[in-house]
Amino acid sequence: MAALSEEVLLVVKRVRQRKQDGTLYLMAERIAWGPEGKDRFTVSHLYADIRCQKISPDGKAKIQLQLVLHTGESTNLHFSNESTALKDRDAAKDLLQQLLPKFKKRANKELEEKNRMLQEDPVLFQLYKDLVVCQVISAEEFWANRLSINNVDHSLSNNKQEVGISAAFLADIRPQTDGCNGLRYNLTSDIIESIFRTYPAVKQKYGENVPHNLTEKEFWTRFFQSHYFHRDRINTGLQDIFSECAKLDEKGLKSMVFQGVKNPMVDLLSLEDKSLEEGYGSNSTAPSTSNTNKTVKENSNSAIIKRFNHHSTMVLAALTLCMALCTIIMCFLSKMSCHFYVIEYEDLHRENGKKTVALNLKKSDRYSHGPVPLLPQQYTTSQDIVNSVNCIKHEIASYKPCLTQVMSSSTASSAIAALSPGGVLMQALAQQAINQMVPNDVQEEMKHLYTAAGELLRHFWSCFPVNTPFLEEKVVKMRSNLERFQMTKLRPFQEKVQRQYLSTNLTGHLEDMFQMAYNKFHAWQTRRMMRKT
Amino acid sequence: MVMASEDEVSLLVIVVDVNPIWWGQQANREPQFTLSKCLDAVMVMGNSHLVMTRTNKLAIIASHCQESHFLYPCKLWKSGDGHGDDNASTSGDGKYELLSVANDFIAEEIKNLMSRTEVKGNQTDTLLAGSLAKALCYIHRVAKELEAGQEIKSRILVVKAAEDCALQYMNFMNVIFAAQKQSILIDACVLDSDSGLLQQACDITGGLYLKIPQKIALAQYLLWVFLPDSDQRSQLVLPPPVHVDYRAACFCHRNLIEIGYVCSVCLSIFCNFSPICTT
Numbered sequence: 001m002a003a004l005s006e007e008v009l010l011v012v013k014r015v016r017q018r019k020q021d022g023t024l025y026l027m028a029e030r031i032a033w034g035p036e037g038k039d040r041f042t043v044s045h046l047y048a049d050i051r052c053q054k055i056s057p058d059g060k061a062k063i064q065l066q067l068v069l070h071t072g073e074s075t076n077l078h079f080s081n082e083s084t085a086l087k088d089r090d091a092a093k094d095l096l097q098q099l100l101p102k103f104k105k106r107a108n109k110e111l112e113e114k115n116r117m118l119q120e121d122p123v124l125f126q127l128y129k130d131l132v133v134c135q136v137i138s139a140e141e142f143w144a145n146r147l148s149i150n151n152v153d154h155s156l157s158n159n160k161q162e163v164g165i166s167a168a169f170l171a172d173i174r175p176q177t178d179g180c181n182g183l184r185y186n187l188t189s190d191i192i193e194s195i196f197r198t199y200p201a202v203k204q205k206y207g208e209n210v211p212h213n214l215t216e217k218e219f220w221t222r223f224f225q226s227h228y229f230h231r232d233r234i235n236t237g238l239q240d241i242f243s244e245c246a247k248l249d250e251k252g253l254k255s256m257v258f259q260g261v262k263n264p265m266v267d268l269l270s271l272e273d274k275s276l277e278e279g280y281g282s283n284s285t286a287p288s289t290s291n292t293n294k295t296v297k298e299n300s301n302s303a304i305i306k307r308f309n310h311h312s313t314m315v316l317a318a319l320t321l322c323m324a325l326c327t328i329i330m331c332f333l334s335k336m337s338c339h340f341y342v343i344e345y346e347d348l349h350r351e352n353g354k355k356t357v358a359l360n361l362k363k364s365d366r367y368s369h370g371p372v373p374l375l376p377q378q379y380t381t382s383q384d385i386v387n388s389v390n391c392i393k394h395e396i397a398s399y400k401p402c403l404t405q406v407m408s409s410s411t412a413s414s415a416i417a418a419l420s421p422g423g424v425l426m427q428a429l430a431q432q433a434i435n436q437m438v439p440n441d442v443q444e445e446m447k448h449l450y451t452a453a454g455e456l457l458r459h460f461w462s463c464f465p466v467n468t469p470f471l472e473e474k475v476v477k478m479r480s481n482l483e484r485f486q487m488t489k490l491r492p493f494q495e496k497v498q499r500q501y502l503s504t505n506l507t508g509h510l511e512d513m514f515q516m517a518y519n520k521f522h523a524w525q526t527r528r529m530m531r532k533t
Numbered sequence: 534m535v536m537a538s539e540d541e542v543s544l545l546v547i548v549v550d551v552n553p554i555w556w557g558q559q560a561n562r563e564p565q566f567t568l569s570k571c572l573d574a575v576m577v578m579g580n581s582h583l584v585m586t587r588t589n590k591l592a593i594i595a596s597h598c599q600e601s602h603f604l605y606p607c608k609l610w611k612s613g614d615g616h617g618d619d620n621a622s623t624s625g626d627g628k629y630e631l632l633s634v635a636n637d638f639i640a641e642e643i644k645n646l647m648s649r650t651e652v653k654g655n656q657t658d659t660l661l662a663g664s665l666a667k668a669l670c671y672i673h674r675v676a677k678e679l680e681a682g683q684e685i686k687s688r689i690l691v692v693k694a695a696e697d698c699a700l701q702y703m704n705f706m707n708v709i710f711a712a713q714k715q716s717i718l719i720d721a722c723v724l725d726s727d728s729g730l731l732q733q734a735c736d737i738t739g740g741l742y743l744k745i746p747q748k749i750a751l752a753q754y755l756l757w758v759f760l761p762d763s764d765q766r767s768q769l770v771l772p773p774p775v776h777v778d779y780r781a782a783c784f785c786h787r788n789l790i791e792i793g794y795v796c797s798v799c800l801s802i803f804c805n806f807s808p809i810c811t812t
Contacts, residue, residue: 388557396647406752415750425772
């Protein structure tokens with residue numbers, strides 16, 4: 001039964017587990033369930049052991065709660081009280097939701113991490129077996145370097161990337177006709193987030209109205225219906241929750257223009273000269289006649305331009321990087337052709353061609369033929385040539401192929417002997433077969449030895465230069481580790497190799513590496529002694 | 534041995550160095566191994582290749598100092614059996630007709646070639662690069678004339694006697710790279726002095742280079758080392774490849790150098806730095 005000191009936070013009756021009626025108790029540190037009428041708990045889980053909880057979907061007849069443990073097991077609890085099942089289940093769920101995070105085992109995470117690393121990398125696993133299990137170095141030293149690397153990775157991945165906003169997100173919503181004179185807008189959470197980031201006024205309105213006054217669906221319907229959303233924001237007289245937004249937007253745009261733009265590439269400042277002022281016909285210092293005399297079309301044009309600019313500036317402002325170049329801005333800028341140099345990208349220039357040097361050859365045959373290494377040339381006298389040619393002519397004139405007597409058997413067998421392994425021509429072959437002469441398991445063991453020795457030597461050499469007392473201790477410890485490794489691993493391997501009559505010196509290099517480490521340690525030690533005395 | 538299907542044609546082109554000056558001198562040096570013996574050995578090799586598989590093809594080019602001449606197949610081959618009947622030396626030993634006809638042709642052609650030889654003092658080098666180029670062209674032509682569905686694997690075997698000609702370096706390298714592009718192996722069997730060019734050729738194209746210690750056993754070396762084609766060679770234990778000296782020669786002294794200076798305009802190599810390129 002529950003210990004008397006345990007505080008019971010919640011008791012739920014009529015909870016079935018494995019088709020048995022019982023009672024569910026939520027305590028300070030664990031959750032437990034006991035069957036009806038019995039004193040003991042048959043099921044008890046510490047919150048620390050529970051990985052997560054799951055609930056059955058709303059529509060189902062059975063109202064259930066499932067607890068999934070770290071080990072993978074799960075326990076199903078069925079709330080069977082007719083009247084209060086849902087309320088009970090939700091109460092239990094909420095309580096668990098509050099309690100579980102407190103107990104999540106932190107230390108487990110590290111262990112899981114280590115296990116994962118060992119399982120993923122067989123080389124690492126082998127290294128671990130060789131070094132830590134055989135107690136050559138301690139586990140902390142082994143994990144010292146590795147875990148730190150991984151933690152950095154994790155922290156990096158925790159910084160979620162800021163998702164940018166597509167400038168066309170509003171257009172991408174793409175309403176579909178409903179069949180009967182209506183429009184369907186598909187809103188995803190991405191689009192909603194983009195709208196909120198671009199138009200903070202809308203976000204404000206959302207916060208004010210949902211879920212108190214309107215449901216989300218109604219809010220968005222109104223949003224799309226309102227002329228705030230549509231091109232011509234002329235009829236702003238409608239009673240609309242969004243009419244304020246328009247005014248807020250204008251205020252925001254004006255302040256942004258006032259501030260100027262930091263990045264000259266997105267040169268809104270130049271826009272201010274011409275087009276923005278047109279859009280601001282009503283608020284600018286231009287004569288007021290311009291406003292009233294404007295036709296409706298002009299008004300709508302200026303409104304559109306204003307809205308485009310505002311949209312673009314809001315999108316840009318929402319991003320931390322100022323890289324997006326709106327095509328609208330580009331059009332305006334190119335029309336003005338001022339600040340031309342600002343909009344040029346050097347790397348998009350056509351390749352002007354590098355400065356080339358004309359090829360003037362003084363010795364063109366040297367260029368076309370290249371030099372020929374000086375080789376001893378045989379000098380034949382012309383007399384020799386004449387003699388040779390005559391001789392060969394004479395010989396070939398009477399040539400008759402005699403294929404049955406091409407060579408004698410003794411010459412053939414001597415040639416074969418020369419070509420057989422070990423023969424005159426095959427000497428180079430003998431030296432190449434070392435990896436065929438050494439059995440595979442010996443090779444594998446050598447690889448493991450090398451990896452382990454490399455790891456130890458890395459620890460050793462990383463201690464130099466020895467600046468701190470910690471490094472001094474570590475260097476001494478590593479020296480003893482190296483010796484221990486040599487005794488326990490290297491010597492037996494050597495003996496084994498010798499027993500197999502392999503004459504090749506497989507461990508020479510390893511021994512050299514160790515010896516060099518010992519020499520370095522010795523030198524350092526003597527220097528330290530001399531400094532002390 | 535891999536059973537070659539009907540669809541695979543293996544073409545061997547043997548380029549024999551018949552430099553009359555070298556062979557003439559050789560007759561005085563070593564009377565037991567003359568050009569006749571060499572040609573005999575080459576014929577044995579050619580016959581063996583033809584006999585290995587019915588679809589094997591053969592070509593033999595004689596590399597002379599004045600020309601490169603096809604000893605086999607010759608142009609008169611296609612002109613019908615009439616020619617063959619006239620000279621029918623149907624050898625009475627029941628040899629495969631193709632082989633006996635081929636051998637006769639080869640003998641005939643080499644006699645004609647040698648009788649045409651004129652003595653010229655300034656042309657003493659074997660035209661090896663030209664012969665190799667002809668070989669490549671022949672292989673290309675045969676590859677084009679294949680029936681649909683047939684594949685061809687070709688290789689060139691060079692039997693080299695005289696020394697390298699340094700002036701042919703550029704042409705040689707072009708030939709080598711062209712062969713490499715076409716996946717044509719170049720093997721080399723060198724009788725007398727090592728040839729750096731052929732070593733490079735074998736290394737680049739993946740062929741075998743061998744300098745044989747005993748010239749009179751040439752036939753044995755040819756059959757043992759060069760008769761198997763590249764697929765079969767991977768199953769056999771053959772002489773290991775030689776270390777090739779790829780060093781370039783500097784333009785000023787013509788010494789082989791390992792580290793040098795290169796002009797960025799004309800790519801001439803010098804062993805000492807000088808701000809002005811002399812090319």
